Amino acid sequence: MDPMSLRDISPDAVILWEWRGLSLNATILFTWAIMAILVFASWLVTRNLSTGTKISRWQNLLETTVSTMRKQIREISQRETDRYLPFIGTLFLFIAVSNLFTIIPGYVPPTGSLSTTAALAISVFVAVPFFGIADQGLGGFLKRYVQPTYLMLPFNVVGELSRTLALAVRLFGNIMSGTKIIAILLAIAPLIFPIFMHALGLLTGLIQAYIFAVLAMVYIGSATRAQHEKEAPVEPPSPGKERAKNDPRKENRKNG
Amino acid sequence: MDSLTWIGIASIITSGLTIAVGAIGPALGEGRAIAQALSAIAQQPDERNTITRTLFVGLAMIESTAIYCFVISMILIFVNPFWNHFISR
Numbered sequence: 001m002d003p004m005s006l007r008d009i010s011p012d013a014v015i016l017w018e019w020r021g022l023s024l025n026a027t028i029l030f031t032w033a034i035m036a037i038l039v040f041a042s043w044l045v046t047r048n049l050s051t052g053t054k055i056s057r058w059q060n061l062l063e064t065t066v067s068t069m070r071k072q073i074r075e076i077s078q079r080e081t082d083r084y085l086p087f088i089g090t091l092f093l094f095i096a097v098s099n100l101f102t103i104i105p106g107y108v109p110p111t112g113s114l115s116t117t118a119a120l121a122i123s124v125f126v127a128v129p130f131f132g133i134a135d136q137g138l139g140g141f142l143k144r145y146v147q148p149t150y151l152m153l154p155f156n157v158v159g160e161l162s163r164t165l166a167l168a169v170r171l172f173g174n175i176m177s178g179t180k181i182i183a184i185l186l187a188i189a190p191l192i193f194p195i196f197m198h199a200l201g202l203l204t205g206l207i208q209a210y211i212f213a214v215l216a217m218v219y220i221g222s223a224t225r226a227q228h229e230k231e232a233p234v235e236p237p238s239p240g241k242e243r244a245k246n247d248p249r250k251e252n253r254k255n256g
Numbered sequence: 257m258d259s260l261t262w263i264g265i266a267s268i269i270t271s272g273l274t275i276a277v278g279a280i281g282p283a284l285g286e287g288r289a290i291a292q293a294l295s296a297i298a299q300q301p302d303e304r305n306t307i308t309r310t311l312f313v314g315l316a317m318i319e320s321t322a323i324y325c326f327v328i329s330m331i332l333i334f335v336n337p338f339w340n341h342f343i344s345r
Contacts, residue, residue, distance in 0.1 A: 009330060009331075009334045075305070075306075075309075166317075166320045169323060170316060170320045170323055173320075173323035173324070173327050174323065176327075176330070177323075207312070210312065211312060211313065211316040214313055215316065
């Protein structure tokens with residue numbers, strides 16, 4: 001039933017199909033399956049969008065998701081831009097969906113493999129200088145590394161590398177520990193207890209997706225912010241933010 | 257006893273110790289962080305969103321030390337390099 005045995009620590013070891021040195025492991029298969037599902041579902045929903053007051057429930061789902069992600073990104077980056085939404089949103093959706101699909105029997109989350117999480121972390125590692133240089137130019141971006149003094153240069157560089165490692169290992173460790181605990185419980189108490197750990201795994205998976213996206217956004221934000229902070233007091237507050245702050249009903253609804 | 261037995265004993269004991277000690281520190285740290293965040297939210301409920309987000313990010317940072325310990329103990333049990341080295345000889 002479960003394709004991953006107790007002895008396998010990573011879904012990379014589960015070889016499903018092999019042909020002349022090309023091997024298809026569970027990580028690759030489920031990664032592509034999730035990508036296909038995400039693309040196909042988005043295409044299916046956005047095929048006929050309506051701008052009227054009556055919208056389909058799937059459009060409602062996508063609109064809520066996208067607007068929440070946009071709001072969070074704007075709060076963290078403290079600027080009114082949609083520039084980071086494609087990257088951060090893709091990271092969040094991919095990790096969240098791949099973690100939530102663990103309720104399907106026979107499915108192995110690809111985020112429980114160190115290769116997937118390392119790929120995601122490296123893409124964040126590349127995106128930070130990309131957005132930073134696009135925002136402040138090469139000199140402005142490199143100046144951040146020697147910011148207080150030149151003595152801080154090695155620490156800043158090591159910090160950049162170690163936080164990428166931490167990003168990869170954190171996601172891998174959380175998801176891998178979830179699947180491993182369920183596998184161990186299935187071996188010793190298979191009746192009811194794995195269900196509770198599965199439910200906990202769903203919660204952990206969603207929180208980890210949120211944390212991964214928020215951390216990526218914080219890293220990108222810290223690379224692009226230096227210039228912005230000097231300008232911040234001059235800028236007039238945007239009308240959208242003011243309204244949100246002054247509207248007490250909105251806060252209450254979120255509480256309930 | 258041959259070297260394989262010694263490696264087995266050392267790996268099992270070390271992995272247990274690793275996860276035991278590695279769980280204590282982050283647990284204390286996360287408890288303190290949550291207690292501080294709760295009192296901060298109680299004092300300033302308006303800033304709840306910012307505090308909660310910062311709390312989550314901070315918890316993830318603290319928790320990663322526990323995760324490192326867990327990964328190391330898993331490596332010691334499942335894919336122990338020394339064990340594999342002596343098995344393959």
